[in-house]
Amino acid sequence: MHLGALKFEACPIISISKGRIGIDFIENISLKVGSLIDLSEMIFTLTYDITSRAAFGNRCKDKKAFIAAAKESVKLGGGFGVHDLFPSLKLIHVLMESSLNIMRCIRKSMPFSKASSEITELIEL
Known part of the structure; x- marks a missing residue:
């Protein structure tokens, strides 16, 4: 099977959790309207949230230590x-x-x- 043909429907847990993490990311940005944000750091954190969810089945309990x-x-x-x-x-x-x-x-x-x-x-x- 070609990797490009893989769909998230084949793994609904990742699909659901990825969607929730994405919603949390957007909500976090919307809460900071009018203030300066470090978008690079936020995207970096989003990437590790998705990675930890895919690798470990859920978000890390100690996200800061995992990211560090x-x-x-x-x-x-x-x-x-x-x-x-x-x-x-x-x-x-x-x-x-x-x-x-x-x-x-x-x-x-x-x-x-x-x-x-x-x-x-x-x-x-």
């Missing part, structure tokens, strides 16, 4: 470091601290995952 962990993951994953050129030199990994920061970020996001024990096992391999 996701932002940190994106920030850490976006760079290219010397340790990528020499993966066998463990000293470089320690000096660059990227691996440690990524591990901390993954561990912060663990409470949001139903399969956190499987993820931990994969990370430790």
Whole structure:
């Protein structure tokens, strides 16, 4: 099946929750009429609301922590470091601290995952 052919009717829970999140987003904007808003941040938050609903089945209980962990993951994953050129030199990994920061970020996001024990096992391999 081609992915473009997928429809939300095939998964009504995502369709309903996506609609509710969209309505909440519009209502939030309408409440701030006449004041300055950070539309980029609001769209970023909307994206993570939809992602968490699709991935976990509902909104995260601690949305701010989830968003902070996701932002940190994106920030850490976006760079290219010397340790990528020499993966066998463990000293470089320690000096660059990227691996440690990524591990901390993954561990912060663990409470949001139903399969956190499987993820931990994969990370430790």
